């Protein structure tokens with residue numbers, strides 16, 4: 101399973117990249133706003149900086165909601181850097197735009213997926229990635245992980261090449277369950293990725309090893 105980090109924070113992206121396990125980055129307009137990145141030129145420059153830090157795909161979301169606007173914005177984003185994936189919302193216009201980019205060989209990530217039917221449509225339109233939002237479904241008392249399983253079954257039934265990018269991942273158990281269910285990619289915060297490192301028996305075991313070594317190596 102590929103690991104993407106879901107942030108526009110450069111320090112966190114660098115930290116994950118330095119760990120050596122990062123496969124890409126996802127952003128969205130809220131995450132850009134959280135970092136205080138505003139205005140067309142600054143937003144474009146920020147995406148370019150992220151691409152220069154990481155090796156893999158970087159999702160950059162369109163703001164337009166009409167077909168022509170999405171095409172124009174998406175083409176500008178794709179021209180910015182070969183690692184850019186154009187992130188497009190799951191709407192009727194969005195599906196048309198995904199089909200357009202698919203025929204042009206431009207990678208897309210269909211975002212705001214909350215049902216298997218939406219994922220099926222995006223896959224048929226040729227999306228590179230679909231982003232089912234696990235955490236936001238959990239937020240409304242619906243098991244978000246069930247959606248990952250449903251989409252996996254459908255994509256495997258028909259051999260869709262569209263990758264399942266589990267989004268809105270919030271913690272370590274989401275990551276583990278996504279891996280068990282066969283998500284192709286998960287995107288989550290740095291805290292969830294680093295959380296996988298932790299185990300008290302690792303800490304106490306290492307402390308014991310070092311203490312024993314110190315006793316005989318004075």
Ligand code: G3P
Nearest residue numbers: 106128235236267268269
């Ligand atoms: O990038 C989309 C998604 O990952 C957002 O996550 O935590 O805001 O629901 P969250």
